Amino acid sequence: MDLLRELHDFLENNKDKDDILYRNEAADPPSKRIRLENTEEGTEDLNQNGALQHTLVVNDGNAAPENLTLTVCNVCLGVLQEFCEADFVKKVCQNVNSAEYEFTSFVFSVSLPPQLSVREHAAWLLVKQEMGKQGLSLAKDDIVQLKEAYKWIIHPLFSEELGVPADGKSLFDVSVVFAHPETDEDCHFLATAHPDCFKPAKKKQSVFTRMAVIKALEKIKEEDFRKHFPCPPNAPKNFCTVVEIQCTNSAIFVAGRYNKYSRNLPQTPWIIDGKRKLESSVEELISEHLMTEFKADSFNFSSSGREDVDVRTLGKGRPFTIELVNPHRVQFTAEEMKGLQQKINSSSDKIQVRDLQLVTREAIGHMKKGEQEKTKTYSALIWTDKSIQKEDIAFLDDVKELKLDQKTPLRVLHRRPLAVRTRVIHTMTSEYIDEHHFRLNLKTQAGTYIKEFVHGDFGRTKPNIGSLMNTTADILELDVESVDVDWPPALDN
């Protein structure tokens, strides 16, 4: 941190260059440094840190204080000048605080205009040249990058103003985007020299992305570069401007299991031609309260499989996760989660949730695995055309590992590929009701279409209850009794 303080002091006090040299040699970070022996090259002496450059520029003119005659640095375009000031920091922090986020640390991301990389490159070539005259070599990664230097200066300033430490792993991101339209064309010569580095532009974005420019700079030969770009670079008229200051919190994941007690509720909102076909949905009823409590921008609902509008989910319910995007509130105790769960449960009788808890992003993988691998059990109310007696359905109890060939059901064929799926019904038990009705409990492989197994779907699911019992059969009611996935962990509430 010594160097940072020193750099900062320098910017404010405008010390002369010999002093700076001495300090630089004594400073601790960065680990990679060079010894600058020759400093009489005027504006060619660059990039050990941009600060050095500024001294020279100012001294070449008159020794007047920075704020009156400070010209725009031709390497950093003002980033290390204007944007290390307390005013700037205060302005950004005002933005951050007014956004009302809950955070215990922050990570600062800065986006610099790509032409800065070009200018840094030019500066490096010049210093390398001078070093070469002394018989010293200077590799590009011996140089401290502008972005790094900027962050060294600005982190403690932000830290102090926000009252929390800077942490690379923080979930709370403060991002500032700079632009310098005046020099955007600096990069253009690279596209002519190395067109293969540049991909066609997407929508309104420029072809000259930072990554593409850096790639081209790595490839371009020194002679070619110096042919097209002045070393040292031209001095611009204006400073960089801040285009965007944005705060985002990483997404938070909430998991649980839901029961569905309505036969008139879709999983996701059912809207056709802008009109809602059915009121509400499973995901909205669960997410509504979470969105409010976590103060998130949006959510993504995901579950281990799903059921039709007219099917109930009983038993322990179906596992689900909700990704809350850019939550403003992130700290929740187990008690508070319990309270949230109760809130959700008391606000609707169509769904109920249990085991509501915070989980990691990896958790979603667990849940989706379950969708394909785990068994489900169902209870179906079946009608038969022919009149039946108890004996007629007894054989179903003995059927084990029944293999079905199911063509894509007609009811989903408009949005699914046409295929034949082999699925297994592991066990069944039947309960006689009357001459035309019985209840069937089934344990099946994941992905089995139960309704089609009962009514046959025009004979496209074989075998089916109708073919097994030599009659026409139909399904009147279906309930999911269990989804055999042991995740998320059960909580004792």
Added chain:
Amino acid sequence: MAAVPGVTERYFTRWYKTDVGQPREDYCILQHSNRICVITLAESHPVLQKGKTIKNINYQVTAHCSRLQNKVSGKSKRGAQFLTALAPLCRISCSDGEEYTIHSCIRGRLMEVNENLLNNPAILQEKPSTEGYIAVVLPKFEESKIVTQGLLTREEYEGILLHRLNSSS
């Protein structure tokens, strides 16, 4: 009779087309709410009349085109044979020497023909509206509303049957 409406009644709308190609060759098109259509023979079609025995059902409709070769891939159903309303789906030969060409009746992509009819042609006569279906056709999305223009409702169909009965007496 079912106490509650069956699968067909719950999810499909019945449309009819009469005298397709030949007099009295009538069809019933079952249109699902998701716009998929199942082509079936109407109960008045000659093949479904008493005394007719089906000898053979042939899906090779031209020298170069067999409906059995229809291969559909992906969600957008690429590779499907495209059908116009009069496109032939198959030819049915009966034991009395009569031959009937079965037509698509609607424009769209052919999803599948009912291969069960090859092994068990009788099912066409036993369960013409369910297991004995002829083919499944997916109309173009843009045409899904107009595809049933020119088709008859159940009432209109029954009206035609009545008319035939009266004019023959």
